[in-house]
Amino acid sequence: MRGRGRFVGDIHMPGLREVAFLRSPAAHAKISSKAKSPDHAVDTFFSEDLIGVSPIVTRSSIPGYKVSQYPILATDRVRFVGEPVAMCVAKSRAIAEDLIEQVEIGYDDLPVIASCAGGRRENAELLHPEWGDNLFLETFFDSGVDEVIAKAPISVELEMTCARQTMHPMEGKGVLAWWDDRADQLVVHTSTQVPHMIRAGLAECLGIAQAQIRVAPPDVGGGFGYKCLLQPEEVAVAWLAATFKKPFRWTEDRREHLVAGANARQHEYHVKAYADAQGRLLALDAEVSVDTGAYSVWPFTACLEAAQAGGNLPGPYHLPAYRCRTYSVATNKPPFAPYRGVARPGVCFAMEQVIDAIAQKVGREAWEVRRDNLVPASAMPYTNITNKHYDSGDYPEALVAAKDMIGLEAFRAGAKRDDRGRYLGIGFASFTEQSAHGTKVFASWGLPLVPGFDQAHVKLTPDGALEVAAGIHTIGQGLETTLAQIAHEQTGVPLKHIRVTLGDTATTPFSTGAYASRGIVMSGGAVSRAAEVVAGRIKSIAAHLLQVEPAAVGFAEGRIFAANASVTYEDVGRAWYLRPDQLPETVNTAGLEATEGYKPEVDTGVFSYATHAVRLAVDPETGLVEILDYAIVEDCGRMVNPMIVEGQTYGGAAQGIGTALFEESPYDDNAQPLASTLLDYILPGPTELPTFRIDHRETLSPYSAHGIKGVGEGGAIAPPAAIVNAINDALSPLNATIRQVPASPQRIREAIRRARPSQATESRRDVAR
Amino acid sequence: MKSSAFELKHARTLGEATELLAGADGNAKVLAGGQSLVPMLNLRLARPKLLVDIKRASGFRELAADDKVFSIGAGWTHAEIEDGVLEDPTRGLLRSVAHGIAYRAVRNRGTMGGSLAHADPAADWVSTLAALGAVIVAQGGEEQPKRYAAESFVDGAFSTKLGESEVIAAIEVPRLSADASWAYQKICRKTGEFANAIGVAVLDQKAGIKRVLAGATSGSPALLPETAARLAEAGPGAACEIAAEEIRRVLPNLDIDTQELHAVAVRRALATLGGRQGR
């Protein structure tokens, strides 16, 4: 870290004006009046001032999906606390906030939908009256389960919930827009994962041609999904710049993020699982509700989460029969967004508890039941009941390895409590991480913008360096390094001579961007292809210079060799650009640059997988949990850069621990957010995180270039499941269980208190064990 | 999240600080370490017209001692106390508590006086100084400083007995004898968080100090005189037995879960005390 990063907040520009938003204090209300301060009317904007601006509308091709109109600034109604209602501009943010305070808005409160149950209640107030109900979408899948259920030897039934969360990238959202008179272009420096998509979205909302918009993201301090959406503030600031032809900036502050950005993870599961006497899964009958918030985000729709939840619930297991109903319920909360892992942390949390509950029911160790149900290596590639195509891997082996790393056998032989009276437990969670899913998958989710081929451009400079450009953006995941490595692999140009440019719509080819753990597979694949093409042309020019056949030429040690003779990349660059007179007439006229596109041959996604195992201690009096050991065995195919893979896993797992134990955006019955500062919203810090022990497997994907699989999200998926399973293992002598994250101290104390009167059941269970 | 406009004045002396406060009609606030005030300013929960910075004012960092009492200027930081830059008259309690406040970056700036004046019920000094029976010395317009007992100084959440133009000048902490033992138990969700419950026990038979306290309540910290008496008479084990019941009595408005958590904090403090005495 050298402090040379340059984020939206670091940009200086003459005449820059700062923007502040007035946000709704009401969760659901009609706007009865709006009044600007007469002194500052020109610097204050309401929805009606945004002439030519359309709301954010996200259509989906899924039948039955209901479309919301997400206003840039509220028109006649507000639907969540934090919704932008007005904006003010001034020379500093502090003054803009002063102006905001002088705007007067009248609200007539409407009945509030604060939960999924509230939204589905009969005669519930309608968020979008034209819909007729409060469901963005209801889905139903049934492979036929009734017969299996009737005969199943055992069954378990669980209700599980995940709290609403915010994503907390280190840098909040930020956008600076200005008008480039020379280019006659709106230039938008926005903190985004998906610059090319933002250009499309802005063009749609502003009614400007895409060619007249340049999206040029500066450094981005983390995204996690929060920055793969078109935000109303982004549209509003772009409109200001396009209208007044001056620079404007909005930077989200932490309170705005905590309130208006509370948009992730809140799922409710009701699952009945059926198994044989050994605990082998026979059927799953599930109901999943997603507290989807007031509007649909663009472009990922309001049903991506539920679609993923329903589709991924069976997890890495062989499941013969499956029924699942999902509800994407509109509520008076911020619009739901796809956070690292998208639905899968919730899904894994639910499924892995089901496996543990089955194990308990049949009296076996949870890891054994897990192993018996996992799709075995011999079945690969395997298409599961929801038509997920698992490409490769040995899931049971990773589980067994994780079990050995965490030392389960020794643990079971030892004491159940430590010398401080804390209860000890071990928990497991296994999952698959669908990554780099492509065209077909996204099309099946009905998205308005479906990713196809990713493009990359590679060019050798006259002095023998390599320039790589890709439309994906870097958000701290190290793509500058890994893409350069791939380009090096193909061309032999030394890493220090490779420069990677990302994201800017003016200088990079189209990519839908960085999300869905797709960067290294899709952009990596495209860079690989383009670099391969350029490498071929380098070879033929070098061959000419060396007076050999191109096939005799190879790359080594930063030079181009034929037997013992060699030339440099600079020799080749110079020959092509400066001394073409030395080249034969037959030289390839496309030169030393190429743009190539890539998507995997089978683009249903390549599946990374892992098992997380955790050993922890629960203090029964305080409810505090200490993680004592954390082992991860993961497989993401070829590791382009092991350090970056581990970095992704650490970071993801840290966020997963946040989900498991700390992070929560609670709402009261009026859908008022109760955590608006970091005093109330607790993020894990260094002392709450264990030393993650990671072991890797490298089963190459048969479908992707170099056998690479995505790894950006996996770390975040398993911790809630593994940790809650471990807590329940620890608390089993007390007969207490927790089925909710975060497993806060208070919830754990409650669970223990609830279990207290039933001493009788406890002793019965001990006998059963 | 930017503060509304204010004027900033740097007081050179404690006297000048009180004059500036007195002249501001209740629209001024003292700025010490800023660790609680600046967030309040940025959230616009505090909107003073004038900030009186006392960081470099003389009179806030005096140290005075006799054989009974050690007086600590209000401007000393948590970090300085943690590092032992000044003497710890409590034989380690102050240093150990300071170490458990927030994170080092906050401790580098946050002051004992600021913490008391801010009066977050969960703040560590609020409980510690009440448990020690310390005295808070405040200076207003008058010649004579006012003296407030720490145990009743905080009279509710974020509310104290301090007058509008008074500043905290110093805190008088009783000296503990070589016989003394103390224990401090802070239950919080993660390192550096404010407490959910605090238990403090201080026993110094020689100096006549026997005090047990439940802190981080919803208002002022609660002394537990019966548990303390039992501690002095019959030891920590016996005191443990009655602590929960006394907590329920003195903190009747808390829900059962919170009462139980306070009982855990106090019992653990007592148990630690027992362990220390055993050595």
Ligand SMILES: Cc1cc2nc3c(=O)[nH]c(=O)nc-3n(C[C@H](O)[C@H](O)[C@H](O)COP(=O)(O)OP(=O)(O)OC[C@H]3O[C@@H](n4cnc5c(N)ncnc54)[C@H](O)[C@@H]3O)c2cc1C
């Ligand atoms: C992230 C974080 C975590 C924290 N965790 C803890 C914790 O675990 N435990 C804990 O106890 N505290 C914690 N704190 C609070 C911290 O200890 C503060 O330093 C303290 O509360 C205020 O001290 P200050 O000197 O910064 O006061 P300031 O913020 O400058 O002032 C606070 C208030 O006191 C007034 N004031 C300050 N000095 C005087 C004076 N001499 N006379 C009269 N009024 C005065 C101010 O006007 C203001 O109203 C935390 C703070 C942060 C930011």
